[in-house]
Each structure stands twice: as structure tokens, then as C-alpha cells.
Amino acid sequence: MPSRDTKPGVLLNRASPPTVLAHAVTAPRSSACPGLLRIVPARDGGICRIKLPGGVLSATQARAIADASTRHANGAAELTNRANLQLRGVRSGHEAALSAALIRAGLGPAAELSSAHATANHPHTTDPTALSCADDVRNVMISPAAGRDPHALIDTTPLCGALLTLLQSDPRFVALSPKFALLLDGGEQLARVDHPHDVWFAASPDEAGVRFVFGLAGCPGSAGATATNSTNASVGEHREANGTGALAAVPPSRVPELVRALLHTFLDLAAADATRMRDLLATRSADALLRHAQRYVDFPLARDASLSHWQRHIAADASLRLGAHAQRDDGTWHVGGQPSLGRIDAATLRQLAALAQQHGNGMLHATPWQSVLLPDIATTAVPAVLAKLSALELACDPAQAITHVIACAGSAGCAKGLADTRSDALRLAECLPAGVDVHLSGCPRSCAAAHRAPYTLLAVAPGRYDLYRRDGRPGFGQCVAPQLTIDEAAALLARLARSTPHA
Numbered sequence: 164m165p166s167r168d169t170k171p172g173v174l175l176n177r178a179s180p181p182t183v184l185a186h187a188v189t190a191p192r193s194s195a196c197p198g199l200l201r202i203v204p205a206r207d208g209g210i211c212r213i214k215l216p217g218g219v220l221s222a223t224q225a226r227a228i229a230d231a232s233t234r235h236a237n238g239a240a241e242l243t244n245r246a247n248l249q250l251r252g253v254r255s256g257h258e259a260a261l262s263a264a265l266i267r268a269g270l271g272p273a274a275e276l277s278s279a280h281a282t283a284n285h286p287h288t289t290d291p292t293a294l295s296c297a298d299d300v301r302n303v304m305i306s307p308a309a310g311r312d313p314h315a316l317i318d319t320t321p322l323c324g325a326l327l328t329l330l331q332s333d334p335r336f337v338a339l340s341p342k343f344a345l346l347l348d349g350g351e352q353l354a355r356v357d358h359p360h361d362v363w364f365a366a367s368p369d370e371a372g373v374r375f376v377f378g379l380a381g382c383p384g385s386a387g388a389t390a391t392n393s394t395n396a397s398v399g400e401h402r403e404a405n406g407t408g409a410l411a412a413v414p415p416s417r418v419p420e421l422v423r424a425l426l427h428t429f430l431d432l433a434a435a436d437a438t439r440m441r442d443l444l445a446t447r448s449a450d451a452l453l454r455h456a457q458r459y460v461d462f463p464l465a466r467d468a469s470l471s472h473w474q475r476h477i478a479a480d481a482s483l484r485l486g487a488h489a490q491r492d493d494g495t496w497h498v499g500g501q502p503s504l505g506r507i508d509a510a511t512l513r514q515l516a517a518l519a520q521q522h523g524n525g526m527l528h529a530t531p532w533q534s535v536l537l538p539d540i541a542t543t544a545v546p547a548v549l550a551k552l553s554a555l556e557l558a559c560d561p562a563q564a565i566t567h568v569i570a571c572a573g574s575a576g577c578a579k580g581l582a583d584t585r586s587d588a589l590r591l592a593e594c595l596p597a598g599v600d601v602h603l604s605g606c607p608r609s610c611a612a613a614h615r616a617p618y619t620l621l622a623v624a625p626g627r628y629d630l631y632r633r634d635g636r637p638g639f640g641q642c643v644a645p646q647l648t649i650d651e652a653a654a655l656l657a658r659l660a661r662s663t664p665h666a
């Protein structure tokens with residue numbers, strides 16, 4: 164029987180070696196995704212992505228990012244839909260200096276863990292390729308209010324740390340795509356559960372306490388809603404995004420062991436051109452994957468039919484990212500605001516860092532809605548923090564239309580963009596009625612949204628967009644009007660919102 168430690172954070176069941184099939188992926192995948200050390204060229208300069216463990220960065224790190232962005236890039240930081248940050252406009256010749264500055268600030272992969280990748284794939288622990296491999300795998304999303312949300316069933320923070328350690332410790336995981344991602348849902352009300360993830364875990368009440376229900380290539384089911392903003396996602400979209408649905412459940416102590424088993428299963432069975440779990444599921448059934456994963460764990464692993472209609476215990480509410488909301492502990496609040504289209508200039512980032520130190524716990528939480536949360540604010544300080552966020556032009560009220568609009572880089576920053584989506588999005592927000600969620604995409608790649616927005620404006624020419632309404636069919640949904648100007652789109656969206664208020 165393999166040895167097994169039930170504490171999260173300990174690598175488990177080492178007695179079972181990977182079963183590498185003839186066609187299995189064993190080498191690092193090439194990728195065009197930006198990373199800390201892989202700065203990808205774009206029309207407006209290089210793009211550097213900074214992965215934040217659990218979406219959290221310290222005030223000191225925020226200042227380091229502000230300094231690095233001023234010195235080496237365009238002087239701003241962008242919040243991403245995975246609760247990370249990225250810098251754009253990295254100057255030619257500044258790439259190595261930028262990466263070094265961010266690593267010095269503690270924003271890179273754990274050096275001692277990346278040595279595992281170096282040992283297996285590269286002879287030197289300081290090899291940038293080894294560091295880049297370790298950086299790529301750090302994809303675990305949790306709620307920005309993890310450990311603080313009054314409705315959470317469990318604090319996912321320690322387990323998130325354990326999974327990040329696991330991902331960086333196994334040399335074989337360099338073969339995962341940088342997009343391969345895990346979701347760890349603690350049952351918070353403030354939770355993003357509409358992004359399909361390769362493997363998802365969701366806390367569920369159990370007689371013994373809490374178990375984690377899990378599924379592949381989808382999202383946790385929701386008791387009535389998987390809110391994308393303040394509106395509910397459609398049943399059709401949920402079906403589209405739900406992958407295998409809930410497969411089975413394990414106690415929290417077994418989550419790392421199960422993740423390891425599922426990732427080895429993916430790497431054993433996936434073809435070289437299969438980068439995501441959904442690609443593998445197109446060729447193998449979920450039951451076949453569980454049977455294969457069984458060889459890596461010493462507890463029974465099979466589909467639990469009683470979970471086929473499992474749902475989260477509470478509907479997610481993304482509007483809680485904005486404004487002030489009470490935390491689990493009496494007298495403490497999290498206060499959040501959203502910069503326009505997720506972009507923060509360096510001066511604002513420094514002021515947010517100062518605010519977190521003055522009134523919070525010195526930490527900033529990035530959210531997957533491209534906003535910022537300051538946790539642990541005392542009741543007496545809430546008005547001052549809200550006032551400061553507003554002074555910094557961060558929207559703190561979900562009634563503000565700008566909190567419902569997202570846009571990719573568009574033609575100003577990306578060669579594939581057919582329109583200047585960011586400028587058009589700002590103009591649209593000025594005349595959009597409250598509560599209409601719209602995504603402007605410069606091309607069909609949909610970089611700004613991992614979910615399907617209720618409405619998508621897909622650029623077809625400068626200043627011209629086709630309008631799609633989400634209806635459950637693949638892609639953006641149904642095209643309801645072609646070739647609209649922004650003013651025409653705003654007028655039509657207002658009419659559509661009046662006739663279908665919960666679209």
C-alpha cells in the first residue's frame with residue numbers, strides 16, 4: 164500500500180509512478196501565453212503576466228510592480244480575468260530587467276520548487292526556462308474573499324497554497340499548458356464560478372463537516388445562479404460550460420492527492436496537441452479517466468451518481484466585489500473597487516498600496532472581475548476607504564455601468580483587433596443603462612472573457628460591431644444585429660435590456 168499523508172500540502176502516494184504511454188506528453192509545451200519570464204510581443208510592446216498566488220499581493224509588491232511598470236513598460240498594470248496582473252508595452256531590451264525586478268519582489272515561482280523542474284529538464288536551477296516552467300503551472304483560482312466570506316464552508320487559502328506547491332514540485336507538470344487551471348471553491352457568496360476550469364473542486368456540506376465535490380472541464384453547479392456580474396447566467400450557458408458535471412466528492416485532506424492523480428492521468432492519456440481537459444474528454448469518458456486516476460490514489464475513486472444534480476449551497480453574487488461588505492469576523496469588512504476596464508496606472512497602484520497599509524492588513528486582492536479588494540478594514544475606516552477608492556476613480560457601486568463592461572486590448576494593442584475596443588467600451592459605458600453586462604472583443608478569440616457574457620460586441624471593422632446575445636449555443640450566442648456603431652449598440656442594448664431584464 165503506498166504511503167499517504169492526509170495533511171494538505173504533502174505530496175502523496177509517491178509509490179505509484181506515472182504511467183507514461185507511448186504518445187503521452189512529457190516535455191514542456193511550447194506556448195505563446197505571456198508569463199513572468201516569457202514576455203510576448205504585441206502591437207503596443209511586450210506583455211508580461213504576473214501570477215498572484217490566491218490573487219493576493221502585498222503593498223510592497225504592488226509598489227515594486229508600479230516601479231517596474233514605469234521603468235520597463237507603459238506605466239500601468241492590468242487586472243486579468245484570472246485574478247492576476249499583466250504589464251503591457253514592455254520596452255524592447257527591457258525584458259530581462261523587468262523579469263528580474265519582479266522576481267526580486269517575490270512575484271516569481273518559489274525558487275526551491277522550481278529546482279524540481281530544473282533537475283528534470285534543465286541542469287541549472289537558475290535556468291530561465293526552468294523558472295518559466297514553474298511559473299506557468301501556478302493556476303489555482305479561489306474567491307478573493309476566501310477565509311473571510313461569511314457564507315464560506317471552508318477557508319480554501321491553505322489548500323490553495325498546498326496545490327500551488329504541488330504544481331510547482333512535480334517535474335512532470337511542466338508538460339501542462341500554461342492555460343491549464345484549477346478552481347477551488349470554498350462555497351463563498353463572492354465567487355467566480357462561471358469560468359470553465361480543467362479541474363474544479365467545490366465545498367459541500369457533509370455530516371462529517373465539508374467535502375469537496377469535483378468535476379472536469381466545467382464549473383461548479385449553482386443553486387439558482389452562476390452570476391457573471393449582477394445578472395444570472397443562462398441555463399444554456401451553464402450547460403455549455405459544465406463539462407462532466409459533479410463526478411464524486413473527497414474530504415479536503417485528499418484534494419492534493421486527487422489533483423496529482425488527475426493531472427498525471429491527463430498527461431498519461433492526452434495527445435501532444437491536447438492542451439485542456441476538454442480535449443481529452445473529447446476522446447475518453449470521464450469514467451475512463453477516473454479508472455485511470457485510480458492507480459495513483461489508495462482510496463476508491465468512481466463516479467458518485469447521487470451527485471448528478473449537485474448544486475452549490477448558495478448562489479454566487481459578483482456584485483459583492485464592489486463597495487463594503489461585512490466579513491465573517493465581527494467589525495471587519497472587505498472594500499472593493501473597479502478601475503475602468505481593469506487598468507490601474509502606477510500612481511494609483513501606489514496609492515492603493517498605501518491605503519491597504521493604512522487601513523487594511525497591507526495586502527491587496529485582485530479579483531477575476533478585474534477589480535481590487537481591500538480586506539480586513541475596520542468598521543470605522545470603511546467610509547474613508549470608500550471615499551479614497553472613489554477619489555482614485557475606482558467604481559464601488561454595481562449600478563455604475565462601467566462595472567458591467569469588459570474589453571480586450573483591441574486594435575490599439577493587438578494586431579488581431581479589428582476595432583479599438585477599449586475606447587469604444589468607455590464610450591459605450593457612458594450611454595449604457597445600469598446592469599447590462601457587455602463584452603467588447605476585437606476578434607473571436609475572446610481574450611477578455613473566459614465566460615460567455617450576456618451580450619458580446621464582436622468587432623468587424625473600426626467602430627463597427629456585430630451584437631450577440633447569449634442563448635446557450637456555442638460561441639457568443641445568437642447574432643441579433645450586425646455592423647452596429649457604438650451609439651446604435653447602446654440604443655439597442657437599452658431596448659433589449661428593457662424587454663429581457665435578466666438576459
Ligand code: SF4
Nearest residue numbers: 571577580605606610
Ligand atoms: S480578443 Fe482578439 S483582438 Fe482582442 S486581444 Fe485577443 S486576439 Fe487581440
